Amino acid sequence: MILYSKTHEYIRVEGEKGYIGISDYAQKQLGNVVYVDMPDLGDELEKGEDFGAIESVKAASDLISPVSGEVVEVNDALSENPRLINADAMANWIIAVTINDPSELEDLMDQAAYDAFIAG
Amino acid sequence: MNRKVYGKLIFELSREGRRGYATPKSGISPEDVSIKQTPIPSSMTRKSSLSLPEVDEPTVVRHYNNMSTNNFGVDTGFYPLGSCTMKYNPKINEEMASHRLFAGLHPSTPAFAAQGALELYWTLQKALCEIGGMEEFTLNPFAGAQGELTGLMVIRTYHASRGEGEKRRKVIIPDSAHGTNPASAAVCGLEVVEVKSRPDGTVDVADLKPLLDDTVAAMMLTNPNTLGIFEKEIPAISALVHEAGGLMYYDGANLNPLLGVARPGDMGFDVMHVNLHKTFSTPHGGGGPGSGPVGVRKGLEKFLPNPKVVRRTVTPDGFPVNETNRYAVEYSPVALGSVSATLGNFAVQARALAYILTLGSDGLMEAGKLATLNATYIKESLKDLYLLPIEGLSKHEFVFDGLRDKSTGVTTLNIAKRLLDHGYHAPTIYFPLLFHESLMIEPTETESRETLDEFIAAMREIAREAIEDPETVKTAPHLTPVTRPDDTTAALNPVLTFDNLEP
Numbered sequence: 186m187i188l189y190s191k192t193h194e195y196i197r198v199e200g201e202k203g204y205i206g207i208s209d210y211a212q213k214q215l216g217n218v219v220y221v222d223m224p225d226l227g228d229e230l231e232k233g234e235d236f237g238a239i240e241s242v243k244a245a246s247d248l249i250s251p252v253s254g255e256v257v258e259v260n261d262a263l264s265e266n267p268r269l270i271n272a273d274a275m276a277n278w279i280i281a282v283t284i285n286d287p288s289e290l291e292d293l294m295d296q297a298a299y300d301a302f303i304a305g
Numbered sequence: 306m307n308r309k310v311y312g313k314l315i316f317e318l319s320r321e322g323r324r325g326y327a328t329p330k331s332g333i334s335p336e337d338v339s340i341k342q343t344p345i346p347s348s349m350t351r352k353s354s355l356s357l358p359e360v361d362e363p364t365v366v367r368h369y370n371n372m373s374t375n376n377f378g379v380d381t382g383f384y385p386l387g388s389c390t391m392k393y394n395p396k397i398n399e400e401m402a403s404h405r406l407f408a409g410l411h412p413s414t415p416a417f418a419a420q421g422a423l424e425l426y427w428t429l430q431k432a433l434c435e436i437g438g439m440e441e442f443t444l445n446p447f448a449g450a451q452g453e454l455t456g457l458m459v460i461r462t463y464h465a466s467r468g469e470g471e472k473r474r475k476v477i478i479p480d481s482a483h484g485t486n487p488a489s490a491a492v493c494g495l496e497v498v499e500v501k502s503r504p505d506g507t508v509d510v511a512d513l514k515p516l517l518d519d520t521v522a523a524m525m526l527t528n529p530n531t532l533g534i535f536e537k538e539i540p541a542i543s544a545l546v547h548e549a550g551g552l553m554y555y556d557g558a559n560l561n562p563l564l565g566v567a568r569p570g571d572m573g574f575d576v577m578h579v580n581l582h583k584t585f586s587t588p589h590g591g592g593g594p595g596s597g598p599v600g601v602r603k604g605l606e607k608f609l610p611n612p613k614v615v616r617r618t619v620t621p622d623g624f625p626v627n628e629t630n631r632y633a634v635e636y637s638p639v640a641l642g643s644v645s646a647t648l649g650n651f652a653v654q655a656r657a658l659a660y661i662l663t664l665g666s667d668g669l670m671e672a673g674k675l676a677t678l679n680a681t682y683i684k685e686s687l688k689d690l691y692l693l694p695i696e697g698l699s700k701h702e703f704v705f706d707g708l709r710d711k712s713t714g715v716t717t718l719n720i721a722k723r724l725l726d727h728g729y730h731a732p733t734i735y736f737p738l739l740f741h742e743s744l745m746i747e748p749t750e751t752e753s754r755e756t757l758d759e760f761i762a763a764m765r766e767i768a769r770e771a772i773e774d775p776e777t778v779k780t781a782p783h784l785t786p787v788t789r790p791d792d793t794t795a796a797l798n799p800v801l802t803f804d805n806l807e808p
Binding site: 214217267268 | 735738741792793796797
């Protein structure tokens with residue numbers, strides 16, 4: 186299940202774990218990504234707060250966590266090659282977190298709702 | 306502009322042993338030099354020979370002359386770079402600043418021998434007070450961003466003087482602000498809080514209210530904002546921030562349209578900076594250096610940084626002043642400290658004062674209005690083809706959100722690149738971040754109707770071309786010596802010096 190936030194992060198829910206990245210739409214709007222600032226393993230994230238930043242040739246944007254939880258994986262490949270996000274934003278997640286409170290997923294959008302959101 | 310030649314680096318022209326000049330052998334032996342008494346530690350001496358290019362004189366002269374023709378500036382063409390106020394730099398400014406009595410002055414010249422220079426500083430300071438509605442200005446900061454930092458340091462020192470230095474750490478900044486605002490606040494050790502804009506680009510007062518409490522140090526505002534829209538609710542915003550005990554900071558980036566029409570001090574701002582290289586026609590960037598004077602309202606002037614220039618009527622000993630001691634340099638113990646060793650970029654101050662005195666108050670009042678007229682003329686002449694996200698009155702600059710017809714896939718970046726083929730500097734693109742395809746145009750007051758008409762015609766031509774021949778626009782520029790440098794690779798693997806070049 187993939188859900189989206191209004192700030193264009195996605196979370197791919199796999200059991201109690203969620204893989205967080207930025208949407209393909211966000212990737213296109215940002216243009217070529219040159220740097221991804223990621224949290225450390227074990228960091229505790231709060232829903233709605235920033236957990237890092239992404240920098241492109243156009244702009245730098247905060248990364249906002251769609252859920253609260255602990256960082257259990259960090260996609261190290263992105264520090265070597267941040268352009269992977271442009272190549273495939275959905276496959277190249279940024280971090281994985283534990284989902285502490287599944288009810289936090291309720292206000293996120295599914296694919297259809299997100300498509301409508303970016304079109305509107 | 307030279308559209309063809311993109312020459313080699315001077316290092317690539319270097320040939321071992323080649324010389325333009327040979328200086329005579331020094332008659333002084335190393336033993337004669339006093340430095341032998343305090344030898345340079347071997348850890349600090351150079352181990353390899355100095356890497357300098359070795360070239361003959363004609364090669365040097367041709368290299369730099371050709372390179373200078375690759376440059377683009379306000380002296381070569383129209384430069385509508387939004388938010389940068391690229392107005393023409395009158396040559397009389399240069400003449401004044403390079404006068405030998407100014408240009409030859411050493412920064413450590415004692416005050417009695419530098420009365421004219423100190424008078425210049427004081428006069429410019431007073432002129433800026435009149436323009437900004439402030440009590441006193443310091444001209445010491447070397448750039449706009451340093452001015453911002455200095456202004457925030459004034460605010461921090463003010464709160465500390467009231468015993469609230471630890472508590473008041475929040476700086477409220479709109480999401481439309483220049484990136485320097487949050488950066489300056491962070492460098493000053495303060496905490497940045499963002500306030501949202503309304504759809505018309507102005508500050509959302511409803512969003513601001515909940516942010517205000519006794520932890521607020523200041524609110525930073527650019528007015529007109531980065532979209533060129535005047536903050537109509539500025540008195541209400543000022544009152545709210547003051548009620549919470551915070552100070553209002555005015556980012557002078559967009560002061561140009563307000564010249565002689567409205568004053569930040571009258572809007573409730575407590576601290577402001579101006580960019581002499583924007584509003585007051587001194588050179589920008591590499592042609593600088595810049596200058597970012599900071600002004601404060603009455604009551605805050607004692608916190609302005611040292612050194613300060615004062616004008617006296619009597620000397621400290623009680624004697625009437627004369628031509629050698631009317632102006633003095635002072636250091637105040639309650640000042641925030643110093644942000645510069647000297648009194649700032651003096652030659653830039655000389656240019657700015659030359660500009661202010663050349664125009665006079667009537668001329669300055671005209672400048673802001675003409676800047677607004679010029680911007681509005683371009684906006685109204687293009688809004689049928691380019692998407693204007695915010696209707697209504699704008700000031701000295703405005704923002705399009707790309708072309709109206711986006712079906713061709715031609716982006717703001719493509720339009721900016723294509724403008725180079727027409728001989729223009731590109732406008733500011735992808736800022737502010739409120740829109741996806743921001744294209745920010747600021748013509749300034751110094752452009753003629755003919756220049757504006759030619760630019761409008763070029764923009765209309767590009768919009769037509771985007772439909773009829775989009776590939777040409779997407780692959781522009783075609784007439785520059787270099788086309789489409791790879792900015793991603795440049796950011797990831799920067800080649801910054803000759804040594805980084807691949808052999």
